[in-house]
Amino acid sequence: xxxxxxxxxxxxxxxQEVNITCSHNxxxxxxxxxxxxxxxxxxxxxxxxxxxxxxxxxVASLFIPADRKSSTLSLPRVSLSDTAVYYxxxxxxxSFGNEKLxxxxxTRLTIIP
Amino acid sequence: EAGVAQSPRYKIIEKRQSVAFWCNPISGHATLYWYxxxxxxxxxxxxxxxxxxxxxxxxxxxDRFSAERLKGVDSTLKIQPAKLEDSAVYLCASSPRxxxxxxxxxxxxxxxx
Numbered sequence: 231x232x233x234x235x236x237x238x239x240x241x242x243x244x245x246q247e248v249n250i251t252c253s254h255n256x257x258x259x260x261x262x263x264x265x266x267x268x269x270x271x272x273x274x275x276x277x278x279x280x281x282x283x284x285x286x287x288x289v290a291s292l293f294i295p296a297d298r299k300s301s302t303l304s305l306p307r308v309s310l311s312d313t314a315v316y317y318x319x320x321x322x323x324x325s326f327g328n329e330k331l332x333x334x335x336x337t338r339l340t341i342i343p
Numbered sequence: 344e345a346g347v348a349q350s351p352r353y354k355i356i357e358k359r360q361s362v363a364f365w366c367n368p369i370s371g372h373a374t375l376y377w378y379x380x381x382x383x384x385x386x387x388x389x390x391x392x393x394x395x396x397x398x399x400x401x402x403x404x405x406d407r408f409s410a411e412r413l414k415g416v417d418s419t420l421k422i423q424p425a426k427l428e429d430s431a432v433y434l435c436a437s438s439p440r441x442x443x444x445x446x447x448x449x450x451x452x453x454x455x456x
Contacts, residue, residue, distance in 0.1 A: 273447025
């Protein structure tokens with residue numbers, strides 16, 4: 231299983247761009263990288279998923295270098311409502327039964343007014 | 344679409360008692376997951392179902408935990424007997440197919456005294 235390492239916590243001011251990096255040095259060929267967001271007293275919520283290069287959706291961008299040993303979640307112009315825990319997951323999305331979606335301890339992002 | 348429904352929202356029991364949690368996934372979602380989230384940690388996968396068959400239960404403490412998914416829809420997770428260290432939030436998630444984003448419910452917070 232590819233283990234992930236993220237910063238425990240980050241602080242940022244409203245309106246800034248926030249980048250959270252995740253290290254996954256032993257990522258396997260079939261592994262995809264997925265990010266989830268979790269607010270207190272709620273279940274995690276899917277943000278974005280990618281395999282290589284760059285993926286962008288309406289809420290975030292995901293940057294994955296060529297060696298895929300790390301990835302960066304980018305949140306543009308954050309607001310107070312982006313205060314949450316962000317989890318990076320690496321899992322095999324192609325082999326049935328081998329997803330092994332393992333959450334680490336995540337990054338606690340605090341947005342400061 | 345309606346989200347993943349879980350009940351009860353909260354449960355307090357004494358150690359050695361039994362408890363059951365219920366999950367109703369999003370309609371049509373073939374894959375169902377149960378996670379355990381201890382305070383301050385990321386969710387830990389307990390069991391994964393594909394329709395009504397178990398795909399992965401390698402991290403389920405089978406001496407006290409059991410889960411079933413009748414008819415490939417609703418699922419129940421049971422703990423018998425409960426221990427103090429079982430105090431956690433139990434999250435249910437579903438996805439339409441292998442490799443798709445997980446949709447989580449808001450969980451059941453269990454306190455064992």
